[in-house]
Amino acid sequence: MPLVRIDVNEGRSEREFRAIGDAIHEALVTTCAVPADDRFQVFTVHSSQTLIYDESYMAMHRSDGIVLVQVTFNVGRTTEQKVALYHRAAQLLAEKAGVSPDDVFINLVEVQRENWSFGRGVAQLVPQPETK
C-alpha cells in the first residue's frame, strides 16, 4: 500500500539503490505495520540541475547524497508511529546504505483505504460485497 517515491542524485550503484529501498521498506514494516510484501517503490535519478534542495534548512548539512522520500499510505498512523518511522529510516539508511542522517528528507501523504487497487481492478482494502 505504501507507494514510495525516492529522488536521488545520479552516480549511485545498483547495490546502493537496493540498500536505500530496503532501508526505507524495513522502516515502514517495523514502525507502521506495513506488510513485508507490500513494497512499491519508484526511484527518480537526478542531475544537480533537476534536484534542488537547501543545504542547511532546519540546521542540517545536506550533501549531494540527499535522499528525498515521499510516502503515500493510508491515514491512521499516529504521530508516534510517524516519528518512529523517521527515526528508523534515518538509522537504517545510515547502516545499510551509508546515507548521512542529515540527507534523509521524508514526507508523508495520507489517503483513504478505498484509494488503492493492487491489481485486477479491485479495491482490495475495501470490504468486498458478499456473493449470494
Add this chain to the structure above:
Amino acid sequence: MPLVRIDVNEGRSEREFRAIGDAIHEALVTTCAVPADDRFQVFTVHSSQTLIYDESYMAMHRSDGIVLVQVTFNVGRTTEQKVALYHRAAQLLAEKAGVSPDDVFINLVEVQRENWSFGRGVAQLVPQPETK
C-alpha cells in the same frame, strides 16, 4: 483536474504509451465524471533498478509490464465510483494496451477544489468574485 502520474518500465513503444494514457483517461471520464478534455498525464520510464514492486502482494502475478498509476483529483468521488474506476481502467488497459490486469496498480490522492490552477494564475474551480 486529474493530474495522473504513470510509472512503467522501459521498452514500450510510442503507441503503447498513447494506449495506456488513453485507457486511463477514458476510465476517469466514464466512471468519475472527468471532462474529456481535462487530461494531464506524466509518464516516467524506468529500468528494473528504479521501479521496485512485489511480484505477488495481494495474490497478483506482477510482471515487468506493471503500470503504476497515481491519480490526484478532487475529493468527492464515492467508493462506488473509485471501484468502478479501478475496474474500468484494468479492463481498458487490457483491451487497448495489452496490459495484464494483475499489472494495474492504482492509487488515488484527493485534494480540495481550490487546489488547482489550470493556467493564467487563476483558481478556475473556485467561484470567481463578482466584477462590480
Add this chain to the structure above:
Amino acid sequence: MPLVRIDVNEGRSEREFRAIGDAIHEALVTTCAVPADDRFQVFTVHSSQTLIYDESYMAMHRSDGIVLVQVTFNVGRTTEQKVALYHRAAQLLAEKAGVSPDDVFINLVEVQRENWSFGRGVAQLVPQPETK
C-alpha cells in the same frame, strides 16, 4: 516544507531551470509564508511522449513550454493564499523565465505538520518532548 515537483519538456537550459525554480519558490515565500530557505524542488524532464496535456482545457492555449507544478505542503493555507500563489507564480514565471501564463498548471496537495522530517530522523514541525 513544500516538496515541489515540476514537470517540463526537454530543451530547456540550466538557466531556465533555475529561473523556473526561483519563480515558484518566490511565489510560495511571498504568498504562503514559506521560509526562504525551505526549498526542495524536483524537476522531471520529458519528451512529448511522456508529458501529455490537453492544449485548450479551461480556455488556455498550452504549448510545449508547459510547466506542470505539484506542491505538497501543510494544510492551513486559506483559499485567498492559494489564489495569490497561483497569481504570483504565473506572474513570476512570465517575468523570470518567459513562461506563458497559459502554460502554468499548479496543483496543491495538503498534509499534516507531523508528516515531515527534514533530516536526522526528527519530525521538526512537531513540538519536541521536553528534556528533563
